[in-house]
Amino acid sequence: MRLPRWFHLLGSPPFVYGLAGRLVPWLRAIAIVLLLVGAYWGLAVAPPDRVQGEVYRILFLHPQVAYISMMAYVVMAVSAGIGFIWRIKLAHAVAVTAAPIGTTFTACALATGAIWGRPTWGTFWQWTDPRIMSETLLLFLFLGYLALRAAFDDRDKADRVSAILAVVGVVNVPIIHYSVIWWNSLHQGPSFMKLDKPSIAPEMLTPFLIMIAAFTVCFYWLLLNGLRGQIVERERDTRWVKQLVGGREA
Amino acid sequence: MELCARELAVWRGERCLFEGLDLTLGPSQLGLVVGANGSGKSTLLRVLAGLASATAGAVTWRGSKLEALPFEYRGDIAYRGHLDGLKRDLTVLENFRFHATIWRGRPEFDTLLEDVALTAVANVRVRHLSAGQQRRASLATLRLGTSKVWILDEPTTNLDTNGRGKVIAWIRTHLAAGGTAVVATHQPDELAQKGALVVEL
Amino acid sequence: MSAFGAIVRRDVRVALRRLSEAANPLLFFVIVATLFPLALSPNADELREVGVGVLWVSTLLSSLLALEGLFRADADDGSLEQLMLSPVPISVTVVAKIAAHWLMTILPLIALVPVLALSYSMPLAALPTMIGALLLATPTLSVLTALGAALTVSLRRGGTIVGLLVLPLTAPLLIFGTRATDFGLHDEPAAGPLYLLAAFAAFALALGPLAIGAALRVGVE
Numbered sequence: 001m002r003l004p005r006w007f008h009l010l011g012s013p014p015f016v017y018g019l020a021g022r023l024v025p026w027l028r029a030i031a032i033v034l035l036l037v038g039a040y041w042g043l044a045v046a047p048p049d050r051v052q053g054e055v056y057r058i059l060f061l062h063p064q065v066a067y068i069s070m071m072a073y074v075v076m077a078v079s080a081g082i083g084f085i086w087r088i089k090l091a092h093a094v095a096v097t098a099a100p101i102g103t104t105f106t107a108c109a110l111a112t113g114a115i116w117g118r119p120t121w122g123t124f125w126q127w128t129d130p131r132i133m134s135e136t137l138l139l140f141l142f143l144g145y146l147a148l149r150a151a152f153d154d155r156d157k158a159d160r161v162s163a164i165l166a167v168v169g170v171v172n173v174p175i176i177h178y179s180v181i182w183w184n185s186l187h188q189g190p191s192f193m194k195l196d197k198p199s200i201a202p203e204m205l206t207p208f209l210i211m212i213a214a215f216t217v218c219f220y221w222l223l224l225n226g227l228r229g230q231i232v233e234r235e236r237d238t239r240w241v242k243q244l245v246g247g248r249e250a
Numbered sequence: 251m252e253l254c255a256r257e258l259a260v261w262r263g264e265r266c267l268f269e270g271l272d273l274t275l276g277p278s279q280l281g282l283v284v285g286a287n288g289s290g291k292s293t294l295l296r297v298l299a300g301l302a303s304a305t306a307g308a309v310t311w312r313g314s315k316l317e318a319l320p321f322e323y324r325g326d327i328a329y330r331g332h333l334d335g336l337k338r339d340l341t342v343l344e345n346f347r348f349h350a351t352i353w354r355g356r357p358e359f360d361t362l363l364e365d366v367a368l369t370a371v372a373n374v375r376v377r378h379l380s381a382g383q384q385r386r387a388s389l390a391t392l393r394l395g396t397s398k399v400w401i402l403d404e405p406t407t408n409l410d411t412n413g414r415g416k417v418i419a420w421i422r423t424h425l426a427a428g429g430t431a432v433v434a435t436h437q438p439d440e441l442a443q444k445g446a447l448v449v450e451l
Numbered sequence: 452m453s454a455f456g457a458i459v460r461r462d463v464r465v466a467l468r469r470l471s472e473a474a475n476p477l478l479f480f481v482i483v484a485t486l487f488p489l490a491l492s493p494n495a496d497e498l499r500e501v502g503v504g505v506l507w508v509s510t511l512l513s514s515l516l517a518l519e520g521l522f523r524a525d526a527d528d529g530s531l532e533q534l535m536l537s538p539v540p541i542s543v544t545v546v547a548k549i550a551a552h553w554l555m556t557i558l559p560l561i562a563l564v565p566v567l568a569l570s571y572s573m574p575l576a577a578l579p580t581m582i583g584a585l586l587l588a589t590p591t592l593s594v595l596t597a598l599g600a601a602l603t604v605s606l607r608r609g610g611t612i613v614g615l616l617v618l619p620l621t622a623p624l625l626i627f628g629t630r631a632t633d634f635g636l637h638d639e640p641a642a643g644p645l646y647l648l649a650a651f652a653a654f655a656l657a658l659g660p661l662a663i664g665a666a667l668r669v670g671v672e
Contacts, residue, residue, distance in 0.1 A: 084665075133622075140619035147612050148602060154263065160669045161602050165616060168598065168662055172620050175651075179623035183630065237264050301532050302672040325538035333529025337461065339468040344461075351457040352537045375468075 011088050014240045017231045020224040027221035034214030041207035049204075058116040060207050064215045066109035066135060070173070072102030072219060073138060076145070077170035080163035092159040093234060095166060096149070097226035101219060103142040109135050130180035137176050141169040155234070251312055252276045253298065253327075253399055253430055258307035260293055267293055268451055271307070277398075278425050280443060281432040285451030291434040292331065292403050294451065298432055299329035299401045311399070325353055328397035330405060334388035338377035342368055342387050345376060346394060353395035366390045366416065381408045389417055392424075400424055400431045406440070414440070454539045455547045462551035465524075473555050476517035480560050483509045484567045495572040502571030503581070503632045506564060507625055510585065511592065511618070517556040518596035519613040521548060522604045522667060531604075532671050541664035545601075546656065549593045557589045573636065580635025580645075587648035588628045594659035595620050601666035624651065 009015045042060030049056035076098040083091030113132060114124040126132055145162050152158035235241045252274055259269035267290030275281050283291045296302035298309055300316035309316045312323055319326075336345045343359060350357045363369040366386040376384055385408045392400060400421065406414045418440055421431050425443075433441060438448065466473045487505045488498055525531035525548075534544045564585060565578050573581075599617040603609025627644040634641035 137619045137622055140615070144612070144616045144619065147615055151603070151606050151609070151612060157605070157669055157672065161666060164598075164662055164666050164669075165602055168620070172623075176619075176622050179626045183626045296672070299536065301535070321538075324540075325536075327536060329532070329536055331529065331532075333527075333532070335529035335533040337465055337530055338528060339465045340461070344464070348457055348461050349533075352454055352534065352539055354538060 011090055013090060013231045013235050013238075016090055017228055020228050020231075024221060024225050024228070027217055027224065031214060031218040031221050034210055034217060038207050038210035038214050041210060042204075046204050046207055055116070055119045058112055059204065060211045062109060062112040062116055063208075064211045065105050065112060066131070067212065068215045068219050069102055069105035069109050069135070069138060071216070072098050072105055073142065073166075073173065074170060075223070076102060077166040080159075080166040084160055084163035084167075089159075089234065090231070092163065093227060093230040094223070095163065096159075097223055097230050099142060099145055099149075101222050101226065103139065103146065105215075105219070106135060106139045106142055110139065130177060130183075133180040134173070134177040138173065141173070145169070251398065251430075252310075253432070254310045255298065256307055256310075258294075258297065258309065259305050260290065260297060260302075261305040262293070269306070271449070273298075273447070273449065275399075275430045275432065275447065277428040277430060279430055280421075280425055280441065280446040281430075281449060282438045282441060282446055283432065283434040283449045283451065284436070284438050289451040291451055294449070295329070295401050295403050295432060295434055296331070299327055301329065325395065326397055327399045327401065328353075328392055328395060329401045329403075330389060330392065331403040334376075334384050335391070336376045336384065336388055339375055341373045341375050342379070343372045345387065346391060349391045350394045353397070355394040355396055357394075362390055362393055365393075367412070382410060382413060385409055386413055386416070389420070393420065398429050400429060400433075402431065402433045404434055404436065406435070406437070454537075455543055458534070458539070458544060458547035459551045459554075462548055463555060466551070466555045473517075476513045476556050477559055477563065479516055480509050480513035480563065481567070483512065484570075488571075498571045499573055502568060502573050503629050503636065505571070506567060506581075507629050507632070510560065510564075510589070511621055511625065512614075513560055514557060514589065514592050515596055515599075515614055515617060517560075518549075518552055518593060519600050519603075519610045521552060521597050521600040522670075523600070523609070526604050526671060531667065535667065535671060541667060542660035545597065545660040545663045545667070549590075549597050553589065553593050557593065561585045561589065576638070577632065577636040580641050581632040584628045584631040584635075584641070584645060584648060587645060587652055588624045590652045591624055591648070591655040592621060594655040594663070598659060598663050598666065601663045601670060604667060604670035605672075624648070627651075 038060060043057055046057075046060075048054050076095045079091045079098065080095035082088060083095060110132070113135070117126060118124050145165055148165055149158045149162045152161065232241055232244070254275075255271055255273040258271040258273070260267045261269075271294070273281065283294060285291050293302060297304045300309065300319075303317075311319065311326060314320055314323060316327075336342075337348075340348070342363070346359050346362070347357065349355065350359075359372075360369075363372050366389075368383060368387060368390070371379060371383060376387065379387065385405075389402075389405055402421075405417050405421075409417065421433065421441060422443075425431055435441065484506060487501070487509075491497065491501060522531060525534070535541055561582060564581065568578060568581065569575075595617050596613070599613035600609075602616060603613055606612075627647050631641040631644035631648065634644070
């Protein structure tokens with residue numbers, strides 16, 4: 001089976017480095033524009049909520065950040081898996097770059113969730129909320145991945161071992177999520193569940209979606225930007241990197 | 251029935267241990283791996299055994315890549331490195347028995363024990379043996395299996411003259427019976443014979 | 452099959468010769484379960500409430516202690532790489548080792564649970580469900596801990612991060628195991644969570660050894 005040319009190019013570090021370099025300024029610009037538009041729309045233009053008042057405006061920040069954190073884990077697990085199975089170093093580089101970004105998004109999701117929880121539920125933390133627990137466990141999975149990587153001196157071993165962990169984690173995330181939902185259903189009635197998924201009024205839907213797009217672009221901007229650094233670091237002994245850096249040949 | 255390496259390259263971190271290595275060993279062929287300490291002999295042997303992966307290139311046994319050996323070929327390759335592979339809390343005999351079961355070998359322990367002069371300590375736990383005795387026990391298990399390829403990393407270390415002679419004799423017998431051997435050694439002259447392939451790292 | 456039996460027998464024999472090492476997780480379990488009442492409250496009713504959770508968490512932690520070094524000894528003396536080269540598939544080796552260690556360390560632990568449960572004023576009637584839930588949950592627990600052990604097998608101080616890697620993955624076991632026990636405590640049917648625990652065990656035993664084998668192959672290099 002002859003693979004298309006772009007497939008091979010995607011495995012070439014100098015090509016990806018160049019491509020990412022060209023994409024990053026665009027992604028950055030789009031992300032900033034979308035963030036500003038979405039933020040303005042969500043904070044200033046959209047009307048206050050009937051039930052929650054002004055506090056609800058975290059709706060334009062928290063779910064998006066949480067959604068991106070889960071997407072980051074999937075990106076990390078899929079690229080780590082690809083790197084493991086087909087032995088593509090660049091895929092491992094993507095996973096390594098995605099991990100700290102995902103961890104930060106997860107931490108932000110938990111923080112914004114707590115900030116939202118205080119005025120709405122009266123408490124910063126709610127053990128019975130399935131999404132808090134899933135997100136917390138996701139944070140631990142990210143931290144475990146980073147800790148495991150850090151424990152290995154040999155980068156190649158670190159890549160492959162953490163890839164196995166990432167893939168096992170991705171299988172577990174839905175299991176954990178549904179376990180906690182079931183557990184929660186025993187403690188609170190279904191009414192609590194409905195509170196989790198409010199139907200969004202159309203005036204709020206647009207900024208909601210804009211912010212999702214904004215954070216998605218933001219994630220990929222950060223990912224491609226970090227990826228370039230990873231590539232240079234991993235390939236620092238090759239000729240093309242040495243030429244790039246402009247140093248003298250050793 | 252050949253052990254082939256094609257364009258084998260191994261990098262550890264930023265260091266290239268070797269690259270472009272080609273090797274073919276058939277029945278009754280001996281491969282000697284020589285080189286200074288740290289030159290990558292042990293790594294090469296582990297890659298040939300299938301315990302380590304190469305950065306580039308492939309090793310095949312009987313036409314199949316080592317990572318995907320069909321079930322019938324598993325157990326064809328035996329490896330002895332710096333570690334003995336014996337459980338230190340089991341006796342010599344218990345280790346032999348386990349090895350024979352796992353490697354589908356012949357349970358003929360008495361002659362083997364006599365051969366390596368371990369009859370007296372057959373029921374002693376391995377942790378109580380001397381280094382030389384442990385080495386002899388470890389190498390003796392080679393004769394318990396039916397492996398066609400022996401990959402040995404400096405097998406004669408820790409052995410006295412008798413022991414060394416024994417091991418060399420075993421390797422020669424194995425080769426004469428159609429087996430293949432790859433041996434890393436600092437003393438290639440001990441084993442050198444006509445037709446031996448010397449790999450210098 | 453004879454290879455599976457041989458590996459189990461070998462591991463059991465080695466464990467019997469290092470009995471003090473096998474007993475450590477058991478002692479840990481008893482000590483932890485004994486410390487909780489000191490930290491919480493000696494009140495019988497309150498203890499009964501927390502007993503289920505305490506015993507389950509203690510089981511989790513003791514299991515971690517028992518299995519985090521599952522492969523390290525074999526990696527250190529070279530017998531792991533010998534097993535990996537042998538005709539025995541790595542999955543068989545993995546399941547055999549997990550089975551041997553479950554028999555030697557987890558089963559005695561489960562046998563101790565009734566004694567500790569009584570000290571927590573738990574009614575006898577609750578015990579069968581609790582034991583059943585533990586018997587169903589601990590195989591999955593062993594597989595997950597074995598995965599952590601395999602991922603860290605080449606690390607000198609691997610034991611410390613195995614907990615961080617494994618414990619988050621054990622959350623569903625904890626949830627369903629404690630719920631099943633609670634149901635048994637209150638005379639409600641516990642079939643639902645028990646079936647789920649059994650399903651987890653089947654899933655873990657089927658797929659876990661593949662991941663564990665892959666991790667061992669990298670670790671042994």
